[in-house]
Amino acid sequence: xTVFNKILLGFQVDSGxxxxxxVHHLAIFGMTQLSGKTTALEALISRSxxxxxxxxxxxxxxxxxxxxxxxxxxxxxxxxxxVEGLVxxxxxxxxxxxxxxxxxxxxxxxxxxxxxxxxxxxxxxxxKEKSQFMKAVYEKLDAYLDIVLPELEKWRxxxxxELQEGVxxxxxxxxxxxxQHLVIASTIEYAFxxxxxxxxxxxEAWETIPQGKMTPVKWVAQQFIRKGAAISNYLWLDSQDIGxxxxxxxxxxxxxxxxxMKEAHEVERILKQLLGMKVPAEEIQTLPLGTFYxxxxxxxxxxxxxxxxxxxxxxxxVACGELAPEYVRDNFLKKSRVLEDEDLTYKPLFEKEKAExxxxxxxxxxxxxxxxxxxxxxIDALQDHIKRLTEENTRLQKDARxxxxxxxxxxxLLQMPTNVPITTAIPSMPNISVAxxxxxxxxxxxxxxxxxxxxxxxxxxRIKELVKNEVVSRIVTKIQALPEPAKKAAWWLHERKQTNxxxxxxxxxxxxxxxxxxxxxxxxxxxxxxxxxxxxxxxEDGNIRWSLQEKLAAELKDVLSNSDLEKxxxxxxxxxx
Numbered sequence: 001x002t003v004f005n006k007i008l009l010g011f012q013v014d015s016g017x018x019x020x021x022x023v024h025h026l027a028i029f030g031m032t033q034l035s036g037k038t039t040a041l042e043a044l045i046s047r048s049x050x051x052x053x054x055x056x057x058x059x060x061x062x063x064x065x066x067x068x069x070x071x072x073x074x075x076x077x078x079x080x081x082x083v084e085g086l087v088x089x090x091x092x093x094x095x096x097x098x099x100x101x102x103x104x105x106x107x108x109x110x111x112x113x114x115x116x117x118x119x120x121x122x123x124x125x126x127x128k129e130k131s132q133f134m135k136a137v138y139e140k141l142d143a144y145l146d147i148v149l150p151e152l153e154k155w156r157x158x159x160x161x162e163l164q165e166g167v168x169x170x171x172x173x174x175x176x177x178x179x180q181h182l183v184i185a186s187t188i189e190y191a192f193x194x195x196x197x198x199x200x201x202x203x204e205a206w207e208t209i210p211q212g213k214m215t216p217v218k219w220v221a222q223q224f225i226r227k228g229a230a231i232s233n234y235l236w237l238d239s240q241d242i243g244x245x246x247x248x249x250x251x252x253x254x255x256x257x258x259x260x261m262k263e264a265h266e267v268e269r270i271l272k273q274l275l276g277m278k279v280p281a282e283e284i285q286t287l288p289l290g291t292f293y294x295x296x297x298x299x300x301x302x303x304x305x306x307x308x309x310x311x312x313x314x315x316x317x318v319a320c321g322e323l324a325p326e327y328v329r330d331n332f333l334k335k336s337r338v339l340e341d342e343d344l345t346y347k348p349l350f351e352k353e354k355a356e357x358x359x360x361x362x363x364x365x366x367x368x369x370x371x372x373x374x375x376x377x378x379i380d381a382l383q384d385h386i387k388r389l390t391e392e393n394t395r396l397q398k399d400a401r402x403x404x405x406x407x408x409x410x411x412x413l414l415q416m417p418t419n420v421p422i423t424t425a426i427p428s429m430p431n432i433s434v435a436x437x438x439x440x441x442x443x444x445x446x447x448x449x450x451x452x453x454x455x456x457x458x459x460x461x462r463i464k465e466l467v468k469n470e471v472v473s474r475i476v477t478k479i480q481a482l483p484e485p486a487k488k489a490a491w492w493l494h495e496r497k498q499t500n501x502x503x504x505x506x507x508x509x510x511x512x513x514x515x516x517x518x519x520x521x522x523x524x525x526x527x528x529x530x531x532x533x534x535x536x537x538x539x540e541d542g543n544i545r546w547s548l549q550e551k552l553a554a555e556l557k558d559v560l561s562n563s564d565l566e567k568x569x570x571x572x573x574x575x576x577x
Contacts, residue, residue: 006021006022007020007047007048008020008047009296010043010305011316011318011319012302012303013291013303013320013321014302015319015320016316016317016320019301019303021044021255021294022296023048024234025234025235025252025254026044026236026237026254027205027236027239027256028041028258028292029239029240029266030257030287035287035289035290035292036289036307036325038238039307039308040305041064041201041238042066042167043307043308045167048199050198051163053187053198053199054067055169055170055183055187056169056172057180057203057204065333066166068166069169069171070168070170071156071170072155072170072171072175073159073170074152074155074157075159077186078109078115078117080106080109082216083105085181085216085218086178086182086215087144088215100133100137101141104137108122108141116149119146122138122141122142123138125138126138132567136570139574143574148178148179151175155179157183170183177207181215184216185221188200188224188235192228196231198232198234199234200224200233201236202221202238204238204240205245206245209221210244210246211245211247221249225248235249237250241261241263242273243266256296257292257293257305258292258294258295260284260285261285262285271284275295275300289325289326289329291303292305303319304319307328307332307333310332472572478530478533479572483526483527485523485526485527486526486531488508489507494546496546498546500542500543501528502519505519535552548573552568553565
């Protein structure tokens, strides 16, 4: 592998003079699809002799034309700073603004080495905690980790990185944002510990190393960018803007490439990085494809970046205005292989689905043809036989359910020794109250033959606990199964307490508050109905109100204590946050 200390960036606009830059940490900014950032990065990698690791974070993202696809790498890590960064991603804000959360994270991370054990510790601490406030903090931490752990179990990760020359891409587009952060952070840490002469390209740097809050990527990127250059490891930051990125890694970047940008504040930020060069704001807003202001060391040059595989004389003509950048794009640059791979992936899936649909239609046609072969008498006889079998099956199922209920309700109370605790859950029996159950149990005990060994248990209290646990468990299941639009609506409603269907529809769909029009039926199916089914709301003629505590009090008035009516709704609502 031949590594170059100076590499050709491109050609200075107007003069056509070649522009070189030293290999160092680099930041590149510009509008997606219109500035040519990815093409510039690929060109620099190809001419540097270095290996590079890049990440594809969303489907449909334009990418490199030549690359080696590698498996995602992830190594479990559980220090409290890392976990705090992970929770920051889930919260979308700083942990320090969530009272008690940093203390809880430090406590559950102490002495533990993987996220699964940390989540288990959060559950245990929440169960032991007497303070309702801290109990809620541990429950939230458990809920945040519950987002990430199932996602990690879905993917197969590599235990080491094997890189080829050029660009090596990890496809993370199917992962949640939290999981993407874990993989990118693990990869940077591996490169820092075991590799040299490697460039790590961080995508969407405004999101992965944001200004003002810690994330798993930001934590390791700061170490990498401060110490990596000594062994020729470099961090290249790719972002649509400057303002959202943490300034610590930016201070270490000696090479800045700034392309087309429209937003006024971002244009101002670019102008401040030009080392005193006077450039009209309109010029930044209209920079052609592939043209960047390159701040290299102590100099700034307006440069057309030469794409990989394009002859130098062609690049020089573009810089001098003799050819348009689009000429290079249309005649020399291939379609991104990332997009080509998606075409190769999704087109066969479409064809497979189409063939399956045609097969089913053919089978249906054959079945209809065979059905015509039966005469009406045979069909009527067959339908009568099916009806009799269905009725007999229904009767047997009723008998079996009756026997099971009787057995579950009385067997433990009449046959178990006094030192065996009752753990069997009581079945759901509509229209039978706790008082009815008590009365039936007392009647059965008085009618039994001879002396009957009594169970030492508060029957009334035990049944109440069982009923409460079953109902709360059912609501928890329904809340956790809510579609994402319903969760978004529930969080909003929990704060407002009441609204109407129109306002809720506009909020969920990010529409203006005063917008009118037909409310789709899917909104009721995916939002209103699931929220009602989970006891979270009541919809009365289009007026919606938060009803969790009200429903619990009405439906379980004989079961829930006043203390329960304070704790249970708070716990259930915390599952939404």
